[in-house]
Amino acid sequence: MAAKSAAPDANLLNSSELLKKIDKLREKNVGKHVPLPQLVVVGDQSSGKSSLLESLTKIPFPRDLELCTRYATQITSRRETESFVEICIIPAPDASLVHKAKIQSFKKTLNGTEDFRSEFPNVLKEVNEYMEIRSDLSSKDGSVFSKDVLRIELCGPTEDYLTVIDVPGIFRDPTDGITTDSDIELVRDMVKNYIRDSRTVILAVLPSNVDIATQEILKLAKDYDVNGERTLGVLTKPDLVTEQSAKATLCSLVLGHKRPLTLGYHLVRNRGADENDALDHGAGERMFDSSPWSTLPKDKIGVQALRRRLGELLGQITEREFPELRKDLKAQIESCQQDLERLGPARQTEQEQRAFLSGIARRFQTLSRAARDAHYSEDAAFEQTEFRLLTHIVNLSDLFNSVFQEKAHLRGFERPALETDEGQKSERDEPTDAPKQTKVWARLSAKQAETFESLDPSNFPELEQIISRGTDTKDPAEGIKAWIEDLYLNSRGLDLGTFGGTILSSAFKEQTMKWELMTREYVSNIIMVVHRFLCSALGKVCANRQLYDRVRSSILDELLERYNVAMTQALFLLSVERNRRPYTLNDYFSDTLQKMRGARVAKMLEGNARGEMRKDRNGYWASSGNKVVDLEAVKEAAINQGNVEYVKEEIHDILWSYYKVACKRFVDSVYMQAVEHCLLTGPESPLEAFSQDWVINLTGDQLEAIAGESPVAKARRVSLMQKVDELTAALQILKF
Structure with missing residues (x-):
C-alpha cells in the first residue's frame, strides 16, 4: 500500500509545473477560447456536492436550500509564497452589455485564506446581488439560476495545485413559485456544456444511500464519456448506509466489481448539514477504520486520498493534452489572422480609408488589365471561366461575324459561278427557313456555344434598360430578283435604261433589316460578359460582402452609362450604314462588281x-x-435582253457587291469602336470605372460611406486582436 500512496505524490510533484501553466492560461482568460484541463463536480441536488467541495477546498459552501449552488463556481488553488484570495465574476457569453459591465466591476482581493473562509458567506451574498440572484426564494425579484461564473483563486504556501469547477445540481421537478421547467433545462445545459470536452475530468457525486442507477448524472456523463475513461465516481454519505447488504454493494463499487468506470469510484464522508462547522473533518472519517470500510484500498477512501487522486488526474490529463492544446492555440491564432486579413487594414481616418480603397482599386485594375490582355497566368482567379474576359469576347465576336455574314441579309443573293477574291467559286445562296441549327451554327466550336449559352439577361436585372436578346435568326429568304423587279417597277421614273440612286438606297435598307436586332444582341452579350467579369473581379478584391456592395453600388450608375455609350455607338454605326447613301472608296466593290457583270x-x-x-x-x-x-x-x-431584265440584274449585282463591302466594314467598325474602344481599352471603358483616380476624387463623406468600418466591424477587429494577443501569450506560456 505504501508504494501505491507514494506514486500519486510523486506524480503530483512532477505535474506541478504543468498545473502552474494551466493556471496562468486561466489568468489570461484563455479558457474562453480553448478548453483547458479541468475537474468538474457534478451531481443531482442533495447529492452532497457542496459538502465535498468544502472538504476539498476548505471553503464553507452553503448547504441549505436558500443558498444552494445557483451558478458555476471555478475554484483554483495554487502554491504561492504569500497568502491571498482573488474573487471575480465572469459574465455569461450572451449577457447584455449593461449586465457585463456590472458583473466585471466586481473584484475582491483578500489577504489570507483563513479570513476569506470566514467571510465567504457574506461574499456569496454580495455576489448574488451582482448576479441578480434571489436571496429570498419566496420573492419574485431576480433569477433563481445564472449563467455567470464565480471565480475564486486561493493562493498560499500550503495550497495544493488544483482547479475544480462546481455547477448547480441537476433536478427533475420544478418547485412551485421557485423553479420552473426552463430552470431545469438551464441547469442541464450548463452541466452538459462543462462535461462535453475531452479535457474535463468528471467528478460524478453520488449519495451512497440512494440507488446510483437513479442518478441522472451518470447517464449524462455516459453520453459524453462513453467508455467512462474520464469519469470518477465519488460516493458520499456512507454514514447514512446502515444495512450490511447496502454496505457490501458500496464496497463492490469501490473495488470495481459492479458498474465499473475506468477511473473507478472513491468513497468519502463529508460534514453533514447539521454538524458543527468546527468539527474536525478527520474525526468524521474514522468510520472507515471499521468493517467493512477498512477492507477497502486506502487510496480509494477519504478526502485526503481523493485530493491526491484529483491532483494526479489533473496532471495526467494536462500532460496528455499539452500537444493538442498547443495545436488548438496555433489553429485559432491562424483563424483569427485570416479573419483580420478579410477585414483588411484598420480604416478609421480619411487617410486610412483612402489608402485602403486605393489598394483595392489597384488590385482590381491589375486583374482587369490581365483579363483584357488574356494574361491568365498572372492570377489564380483566371482558373474560373468568368474571369477569362478576352477569350469570351473573341468567341462571341467570331460567332457574331460568322452568323452575320451568312444570315444578316433579308433575302439570299443569286450569284453566278465566279472566282472570288478568296479564290473560291461562290454559288447562289441556298434559301431556307431552317433556324440557326444549320450551316454556321453547326460549325460553331464548343467554346463559342458555351460562351453564348452561359449568358442569361435575367441574371443581370440592372442591365435591363440596355441589353436585349433577340430570337433565333432565320436564313435569308428566296426571291431576291422578283423583289428587286417589284421595287424597280414601283419606283421607276422617266429613265432611259437606267435607275435612280434612291432605288439602291431603299433596296440596301430593306436588305439590312435584321442588322439592328443582331447588332443589339451581340453588343448586349459583350456587355453581359464585361459586367460579369467586373462583378467577379470586384468580389475577388473586396474583403467582404458589405464592402463589395458599397463599391458596386457607388460605381453602378457610371457603369450603366458606359455600357449605354457602347450600345449607342453601335447603333450610331448602324444608322450611318443604313440611313446614308450607299458609297464606298474600297476597290473591293468595283472588283467584285466587274466580276459579277462578267460572270453574268x-x-x-x-x-x-x-x-x-x-x-x-x-x-x-x-x-x-x-x-x-x-x-x-x-x-x-x-x-x-429586255430593259427591265437588264436593270434588275444590274441592281442585283451592284447591291450584292456593295453589301459585301458594307457588311465587313460594319462588323469591323462595331467591334473596334463599340467593343474594343468603348468597352475594353478606351479611357471611358467600364474597366476604368473603379480606379485609383476614382478613389482620389472621392470626398471624405463618400469615403466614409464606402470604406469606413461599421461599428460591428470595429468591434470585431478589436475582439480578434485581443484574442490573438491572449492566444499568443498562451503559446509563450506553453513554450517554457
Whole structure:
C-alpha cells in the first residue's frame, strides 16, 4: 500500500509545473477560447456536492436550500509564497452589455485564506446581488439560476495545485413559485456544456444511500464519456448506509466489481448539514477504520486520498493534452489572422480609408488589365471561366461575324459561278427557313456555344434598360430578283435604261433589316460578359460582402452609362450604314462588281460557246480546251435582253457587291469602336470605372460611406486582436 500512496505524490510533484501553466492560461482568460484541463463536480441536488467541495477546498459552501449552488463556481488553488484570495465574476457569453459591465466591476482581493473562509458567506451574498440572484426564494425579484461564473483563486504556501469547477445540481421537478421547467433545462445545459470536452475530468457525486442507477448524472456523463475513461465516481454519505447488504454493494463499487468506470469510484464522508462547522473533518472519517470500510484500498477512501487522486488526474490529463492544446492555440491564432486579413487594414481616418480603397482599386485594375490582355497566368482567379474576359469576347465576336455574314441579309443573293477574291467559286445562296441549327451554327466550336449559352439577361436585372436578346435568326429568304423587279417597277421614273440612286438606297435598307436586332444582341452579350467579369473581379478584391456592395453600388450608375455609350455607338454605326447613301472608296466593290457583270454575261453566252480548234505540231486540228463565242452571238444576247431584265440584274449585282463591302466594314467598325474602344481599352471603358483616380476624387463623406468600418466591424477587429494577443501569450506560456 505504501508504494501505491507514494506514486500519486510523486506524480503530483512532477505535474506541478504543468498545473502552474494551466493556471496562468486561466489568468489570461484563455479558457474562453480553448478548453483547458479541468475537474468538474457534478451531481443531482442533495447529492452532497457542496459538502465535498468544502472538504476539498476548505471553503464553507452553503448547504441549505436558500443558498444552494445557483451558478458555476471555478475554484483554483495554487502554491504561492504569500497568502491571498482573488474573487471575480465572469459574465455569461450572451449577457447584455449593461449586465457585463456590472458583473466585471466586481473584484475582491483578500489577504489570507483563513479570513476569506470566514467571510465567504457574506461574499456569496454580495455576489448574488451582482448576479441578480434571489436571496429570498419566496420573492419574485431576480433569477433563481445564472449563467455567470464565480471565480475564486486561493493562493498560499500550503495550497495544493488544483482547479475544480462546481455547477448547480441537476433536478427533475420544478418547485412551485421557485423553479420552473426552463430552470431545469438551464441547469442541464450548463452541466452538459462543462462535461462535453475531452479535457474535463468528471467528478460524478453520488449519495451512497440512494440507488446510483437513479442518478441522472451518470447517464449524462455516459453520453459524453462513453467508455467512462474520464469519469470518477465519488460516493458520499456512507454514514447514512446502515444495512450490511447496502454496505457490501458500496464496497463492490469501490473495488470495481459492479458498474465499473475506468477511473473507478472513491468513497468519502463529508460534514453533514447539521454538524458543527468546527468539527474536525478527520474525526468524521474514522468510520472507515471499521468493517467493512477498512477492507477497502486506502487510496480509494477519504478526502485526503481523493485530493491526491484529483491532483494526479489533473496532471495526467494536462500532460496528455499539452500537444493538442498547443495545436488548438496555433489553429485559432491562424483563424483569427485570416479573419483580420478579410477585414483588411484598420480604416478609421480619411487617410486610412483612402489608402485602403486605393489598394483595392489597384488590385482590381491589375486583374482587369490581365483579363483584357488574356494574361491568365498572372492570377489564380483566371482558373474560373468568368474571369477569362478576352477569350469570351473573341468567341462571341467570331460567332457574331460568322452568323452575320451568312444570315444578316433579308433575302439570299443569286450569284453566278465566279472566282472570288478568296479564290473560291461562290454559288447562289441556298434559301431556307431552317433556324440557326444549320450551316454556321453547326460549325460553331464548343467554346463559342458555351460562351453564348452561359449568358442569361435575367441574371443581370440592372442591365435591363440596355441589353436585349433577340430570337433565333432565320436564313435569308428566296426571291431576291422578283423583289428587286417589284421595287424597280414601283419606283421607276422617266429613265432611259437606267435607275435612280434612291432605288439602291431603299433596296440596301430593306436588305439590312435584321442588322439592328443582331447588332443589339451581340453588343448586349459583350456587355453581359464585361459586367460579369467586373462583378467577379470586384468580389475577388473586396474583403467582404458589405464592402463589395458599397463599391458596386457607388460605381453602378457610371457603369450603366458606359455600357449605354457602347450600345449607342453601335447603333450610331448602324444608322450611318443604313440611313446614308450607299458609297464606298474600297476597290473591293468595283472588283467584285466587274466580276459579277462578267460572270453574268458569260452565263448568258454559255449556250453559244463552242470549243476552239487549233493545229498541233504535226499539223492536225485538235481542241485547245478553250471556248469561243461568235461576235454576232454577243450582239444577239445584248439585243435580246429586255430593259427591265437588264436593270434588275444590274441592281442585283451592284447591291450584292456593295453589301459585301458594307457588311465587313460594319462588323469591323462595331467591334473596334463599340467593343474594343468603348468597352475594353478606351479611357471611358467600364474597366476604368473603379480606379485609383476614382478613389482620389472621392470626398471624405463618400469615403466614409464606402470604406469606413461599421461599428460591428470595429468591434470585431478589436475582439480578434485581443484574442490573438491572449492566444499568443498562451503559446509563450506553453513554450517554457
